[in-house]
Amino acid sequence: MTDMNGTPAPGGGTPAPGGQPGQPNSFQPVHPAPAASQTHSAPHGQQAWGAPQHGYAAPQAGAQQTYEAEPVHAQHAAQKSSGGKTFLIAFAGALVACVLAFGVWGAVDAMTGSSPATTVTDPNTGQPVVISPSEDATLAEGVAAKCLPSVVAIDVYAAPQSMGGMGGLEELFGYNYGYGTPQDQGGQELQMYSQGSGVVLSEDGYIITNNHVVEGGAAYKVTVAGETYDAELVGTDASSDVAVLKAKDASGLTPMDIGDSDNLTIGEWVMTLGSPFGLEQSVATGIVSATSRSQIMDASESMQSGGSGEVTIYPNMIQTDAAINPGNSGGALVDDEGKLIGINTLITSYSGNYSGVGFAIPVNYAINLAQQIIAGQEPTHAQLGVSLSTVSAQAAQRYGLAVDTGAYVAGVSENSGAAAAGIVPGDIITAFDGQPVESASDLMLDVRTKNPGDTVTLTVNSGGQEKEVQVTLGDDAATQQQKKAETEQQSMDQPQGGMGGLSIEDMLRLYGQQQQDAA
Helix, strand or coil, X not given: CECCCCCECCCCXXXXXXXXXXXXXXXXXXXXXXXXXXXCCCCCCCCCCCCCCCCECCCECCCCCCCCCCCCCHHHHHCCCHHHHHHHHHHHHHHHHHHHHHCHHHHHHHHHCCCCCCEEECCCCCCEEECCCCHHHHHHHHHHHHHHHHEEEEEEEECHHHHCCCCCHHHECCCCCCCCCCECCCCCECEEEEEEEEEECCCCCEEEECHHHHCCCCEEEEEXXXXXXXXXXXXEECCCCEEEEEECCCCCCCCCCECCCCCCCCCCEEEEEECHHHCXXXXXXXXXXXXXXXEEECHHHHHHCCXXXXXXXXXXXXXXXXXXXXXXXXXXXXXXXXXEEEEEEEEECCCCCXXXXXXXXXXXXXXXXXXXXXXXXXXXXXXXXXXXXEECHHHHHHXXXXXXXXXXXXXXXXXXXXXXXXXXXXXXXXEECCEECCCHHHHHHXXXXXXXXXXXXXXXXXXXXXXXXXXXXXXXXXXXXXHHHHHHHHHHCCCCCCCCCCXXXXXXXXXXXXXXXXX
């Protein structure tokens, strides 16, 4: 399966009926798009499929944003028949009598001749009225009432000149919602260019959201339970698409209860909460469609989308059919107890809007990173300590490799778990804890699902001989610092050297297999 630019993507979806041949069905960002009840002048620029955009983009200058409500006609209300009133009085009297005799649900049965969870018709309006709500209906109402005070609407502001690489977003109108438009240090008025969602983690205003929601912002405003606060960016983990904001001078907020994303059942009831298309305090219900859905966004996709240019790894995501739309990114996925089980992040769609397949970062994974950020630490992840290239059948034949799938070890870091386990350059890792490894991306995702200090079993082909080794995973704190230093140095250095004396790992990379770090 490929994206719109022909870039390979995992999954192998098929076009929907009526779709163009070869059209992808892949993970992609939540793209700004108009809703049926709204009129938006959307940005003209588009970002690469598979890379998160910055939430829901605000309308361009001069664009109308229409919210239509069904009108109430006074004349129609004044012309209700007296017969309808008489019927209603009689109906109410009979209902009271049945309540006294049989209780509430007995009254429903007596009046309608059916079991609880009955819908009747209001004689005046002709509209259906649920007089005995079903378990699902009351569940949704109860969960929404519990969780909505903990759901955050996020407005992201940036200077106009810094928005030129965001698909024409520099043309967007800077809306003022009555609480002031932020300014930069030079006094220049900032413009709101995107919106997203978040979840309250603490009474004093710590909020978890997606990195792609806040990325590129110079100022932030958050709205919680009807109150709007200025917010500051505490920190981010771009490689995991997690970020933390802090609402300034906030107190007495309602943190959301945290659930357990390691204990989910396919088919269980869930609810998404957030601000789709900027519509705050919106909810939608569905089920857990699947678990352990993983995706990697490579550095080139991130760079093309105006992002950090860093590989983003989404391990073990929760798939749901509860609606996720532009603006839902960073919002909550909760269970039937109103506990947070995921952070809404990605969708699969032909249109860029909701199509029944959405994904959330598991809360156990996201909260661990958020806690590190709040503590002032650089978020760390499990690391094997190797650099990798993907082995393909074509490359194996060309270079005489012993296997035609797996992750080729191009290098091993000193003092890493891999080095301690005896893994050396030239080894090919073919399985991780008994599960096949077919590519470098597979291994990266496998490692990211673990924690530093975990011990894993690798199947390794070394010089044509297969063996199993136990590896204790380290963390990537030192690697992150090294990458930052190398990036700064590379920006000052000019490319050097020629094509002679290439090693096999260099040949694999030039042959089309991207070299990657195993998280």
